Amino acid sequence: MALTYTMKGNFFNLYAHGFARVAVGVPRCRVADPAFNAAQTLDLARQAAAQGAALVAFPELGISAYTCDDLFHQGALLEACERALGDIVAGSAALPAALIVGLPLRVNHSLFNCAVVVARGRILGVVPKTYLPNYGEFYEARQFTSGDCTVATQVELAGQRAPFGPAQLFEVADVPGLRFHVEICEDVWVPIPPSSFAALAGASVLVNLSASNIVVGKSGYRHQLVSQQSARCLAAYLYTSAGRGESSTDLAWDGQSIIYENGELLAESGRFLDDSHLILADVDLERLSHERMRQTTFGQSVLRHKAEAERFQTVAFEIGLAADQPLALRRRVERFPYVPADRRRRDERCDEVYNIQVQALVQRLSAIGMDKVVIGVSGGLDSTHALLVCAKAMDRLNLPRANIIGVTMPGFATSERTLQQARALMRVVGCTAMEIDIRPSCAQMLQDIGHPYASGQEVYDITFENVQAGERTSHLFRLANFHNAIVIGTGDLSELALGWCTYGVGDHMSHYNVNASVPKTLITHLVRWVAETGKVGDGSQVLLDILGTEISPELVPGKTDGAPAQRTEQFIGPYELQDFNLYYILRYGFAPSKVAFLALAAWHDRERGDWPEEAHVPRNQYELAAIKRNLGIFVHRFFKTSQFKRSCVPNAPKVGSGGSLSPRGDWRAPSDSEEVVWKADLANIPDAPPHG
Structure with missing residues (x-):
């Protein structure tokens, strides 16, 4: 079931953006003391x-305790x-949440x-x-008897049927997209867990009530187990285990609880805790829906297992959730989604991306039988990285x-800094270095077309x-003809997205582009990684000097010596x-x-303690007004003015799951579409948070 989400309620409430807050509670228990265990459970539920939280799960047999053994047969x-x-x-009658107890x-x-499953004073279903x-x-x-060994479809319990x-699936009607399934402990340890079929039947959140004693390595x-099940099912997965209070006659218990979403860990409890404890996580239901819609083999799996999926019955109910009040996101949103904040993971990412680019270029040169390349070297960031890949x-x-x-x-606005950097870089790399002053040919062109500058x-x-x-590009292609070589493109993913490239010239057109699916923020770290690992002797x-150079196309002469007249990020945003x-x-x-809601969560706090360790990374802060303004620039350039450039880009390797803009890969779109629906949605974004 694909979720088409339209923002409802307060912009500053996570439920208005397709999220649902879920929780896993591990109450301290007493063996064979249901009243005590119920009280502990209710306390955590409150x-x-x-x-x-809209959904709270508790351990397997948590009301009785798991370790009752033959006491389970005592009336x-x-x-x-x-x-x-x-x-x-x-106790649940006053709570705007669904509870799952064992x-x-x-x-x-x-x-x-x-x-x-209990909500608002009702027993909604019983899952064996x-x-x-x-x-x-x-x-x-x-x-116990297996749930497959019963013909009963209804049960009388606590005065209810x-x-x-x-x-069974349980759908929270006032939280769009929140449809959950419950399985118990061993159910997820088998080759085909029941939750696999539940996901095919439409469950977006899978819940496991487990006791699970602890042994080394478990x-x-x-x-x-939970990571892979959530990833295979394109779902969130909540897992509980029993904690302090279970019998230690033959076993020990660590009370571990975890929450995953599509293979990614969102929350984990401490282990071996003395007291009752609770973890919460904000699950992105819209993201899960999008992944299922995008990954069409998920739908094919539904067809192959249609009989199993059709067995599920859905129980719909409301919890009375209020989405009109602010409720901030309690989910880590990375400021740099293309660049891991952790140094070790970032180095691994850079190494892999670099090798993908290199391998792709090696294959292209081998396939066409050429052994030379031509590349324009500006002394700026993109051409620097492309040259390193070529080397x-x-x-x-x-x-x-x-x-x-x-x-x-060098042209009319080339700074001495970038010119010297280009010369030094080519010298260090050891390539054949050429320098062509394009000003005479440009002056001739301007004169030929009657431009006032002439x-x-x-x-x-x-x-x-x-x-x-255009003159630079013409020189590159004719040099490639002359030397039996191919032109290597340098334009990056960010420039293609924003249309910040000139149609048919070097940052857009080439024989092969190694950078086309690498965003600017990642290229920055790739160049720094090459510098720090000594790969250029x-x-x-x-390389560090190039990283410290302000990004500019250097096409308009500046009024101050050495200072660019054009600062790219002033035009298109940071x-x-x-x-x-x-x-x-x-x-x-x-x-x-x-996107604005996520950006606010990621960028509004300059002091948040998850910045990359390096001192060179600026600790920028963006308030909602700046986020909205720059998002407006992005929407206009991405959806309205730039697709015709992306529809004809050269071949280039895709490097990451974050996507590419090749019409042969991740992105096919009409060149003359309108931006009205995205602009209309932008209007839903307030200019500032409410006071206080």
Whole structure:
């Protein structure tokens, strides 16, 4: 079921943007003391609801405790469990949340290990455990019957009648997209868990009520199990385990609880804690829906397992959630989605991206039988990284780096700094270095077309700029003809997204582009990684100097010596923010209002303690007004003015799951579409948060 989400309620409330807050509670328990256990459960449920959770899960057999063994066949205990459940049902009446609790239940003369779903004073459904472990330390088949061994479809419980059976889905009608399924412990340890079919039937959140004693290595295996199940099912997965208070006659308990979303860990509890504890996470239901819609093989799986999926019955209900009040996101949103904040992971990312680019270029040169490349070297960031990729490709091909023909082409506004950087970089890399002053040919072109500059007027219009860009490109392609080489493109993903490239020239057109799916923020770190790892020998300082150079096309002469007249980010917004916008719009199809909500969570706090460690990373802060303004620039340029450039880009390797803009890859779009629906959604974004 795809979720089409339109913002409802307060912009500053996470539920207005397709999120749902979920929780896992591990109450301290007493073996065979249902009243105590119910009280502990309700206390955690109230805490979770007070913090905005719509769904709270508790451990397997948590009302009785898991370690009751043959006490489960004692009538007094079973009756006490039902009374305790009645207390929980009564206590839930005032809570805007669904609770899932575990207890033993007698149905038709059999005993079942059950999960009971409760909300607003109602028992919504009872789910029996399907797979009963009877190996090692487990012997559940001694006391319980499998949920597959019953013909009952209804159960009388705590004065109510409720659906009974393993094939149930529960849909929270006032939280769009929140449809959950419950399985119990061993159910997820089997080759095909029941939750797999539940996901195909439409469940977006999978819940496991587990007890799960602890032995060496089991904690890590739980992570693997839950991570993979959430990833395969494109779902969120909530997992509980029993904690302090369970019997230690033969076992020990660590009370671990974890929440995953599509393979990513959102929250994890401490282990071996003495007291009751609770974890919460904000699950992105819209993201999960988008992934299922995008990954069409998910739909094919539904068809292949249609009979299993059709077995599920859906119980719909409301929890009375209020989405009109502010409720901030309690989810880590990375400021740099293309660049991991952790140094080790970032180095791994840079190494992999670099090698993908190099391997792709090696393959292209090998396939076409050419051993030379031509590349324009401006002394700026993109051409620097492309040149480094070319150098490594030549090394891999056992060819001399002199087969790289690097050309720097100073124009009317080229600064001495970038010119010297281009010269130094080519010298360090060891390529064949050429320098062509394009001013005479540009002056001739301007004169030929009758441009005012040719008659001495200081007219620096778009034609003046593009004449220079076009001359550079013409030189590169003719040099490639002359040397039997191909032109390597340097334009990056961020520039393509924003249309910040001139149609048909070097940052747009080439024979092969190694940078086309690498965003600007990642290229920055790639160049720094090459410098810090010494991959260019004594050239690290040159790379650091280039990284410290303000980004500018250098096409309009400045009024101050050495200072660029054009500062790219003044025109199109800061790359770090526009790359953030690009990631969520391209990868997940989020509306601008949701992207702004995420950006506010990521960028409004300068002091948040998850910045990359390096001192060179600026600790910028963006308030909502700046986020909205720059998002407006992105929406206009991405959806309205730039697609015709992306529709004809050269071949280039895709490097990451964040997407590319190749019409042969991740992005096919009409060149003459309108931006009205995205502009309309932008209007939903307030200019500032409410006071206080």
